[in-house]
Amino acid sequence: MSLGAHLIELRKRLFLAALAIVLGSIAGFVVSDVVLAAMIRPISELAAEQDRNASLNFTDVSSAFDLRIQIAFTVGVVISSPVWLYQLWAFVMPGLKKNEKRYAIGFVAAAVPLFLAGCAAGWFVLPHMVTLLTGFAPEGTTALLTARSYFDFVLKLVLAIGIAFVLPVFLVLLNFAGVLTAKAILKSWRIAILAVTLFTAIATPAADVxxxxxxxxxxIGLYFAAAGIAWLHDRRAARIAARIDLELAV
Structure with missing residues (x-):
């Protein structure tokens, strides 16, 4: 394809991806009441558990509408992800070699469900994080949470844990690229367990073991699964290298 044809193809893919996000955002705006109610629930539980006043506050006239738009766009990006991911894949795929396509398909097939599972885990620990962090406020005070800041906190927490679940896939990707060996991954298992323990200890209250x-x-299971896949790949690569050396020696 010529440069002009590539640009036309890119424009087509971007248009379809943007259209999917817009339609998803419309659906997200429809369900924004449900999402907002789910977000507010930890604040209500906080008020009951700590016996203090706690509420979500909108500090200006347009902040309630702005929050709905943020929720709508976020939901739209999530529910339209199969469409825009496919458009991205369809644009990149013709330029990949056969083995590169296989690795890319495996990466996407593993990363997407792991990311969604991580986001679900982030949503699971959200109430604990709200309780833990607001618990540092002195007794008798009121927790007045700004709506926009609270939504940013929720989004960053969910995304952070989602990305944490995808990190083992990057370890496998680095191994397949020859940057990291399975031996190096397994050698760092103590550091990995310590990092995971610290992360989960921060994400959940100390009382909620x-x-x-x-x-x-x-x-931790995903980390060792990544090490296992890397070990199998290293063994296969070693066998291929040994066979090539044998053929060259003959």
Missing amino acids: MSMFLLAIPM
Whole structure:
């Protein structure tokens, strides 16, 4: 394809991706009441558990509408992700070699469900994070949470844990690229477990040990699963290298 044809193809893919996001955002605006109610629930539980006044506040005239737009856009990006991911893949795929396509398909097929599972785990620990962080306020005070800041906190927490679940896939990708060996991954298992434990301890209150383990166990399991896949790949690469050396020696 010529440069002009590539640009036309890119414009077509971007238009379809943008259209999917717009339609998804419209659907997101329709369900924004449900999403907002789910977000406010931890604040209501906070007020009951800590016996203090806690509420979500809108500090200016347009902040309520702005929050609905933010929620709508976020939901739109999530529910339209199969469409815009496919458009991105369809644009990039013709330029990949056969083995590169196989690796890319495997990466996307593993990363997307793991990211969604991580986001679900982030939503699971959200009430604990709200309780933990607001618990540092002195007794008798009122928790007045700004709507925009609270939404940003929720979004960053959910995305952070979602990305944490995808990190083992990047370890496998680095191994396949020859940057990282399975031996190096396994050698760092103590550091990995310590990092996961600290992360889950921060994400859940100290008193809620069960939630900490429910979050830590799958993350540690994913780390060792990545090490196992890397080990199998290293063995296969070693066999291929040995066969090539044998053929060259003959």
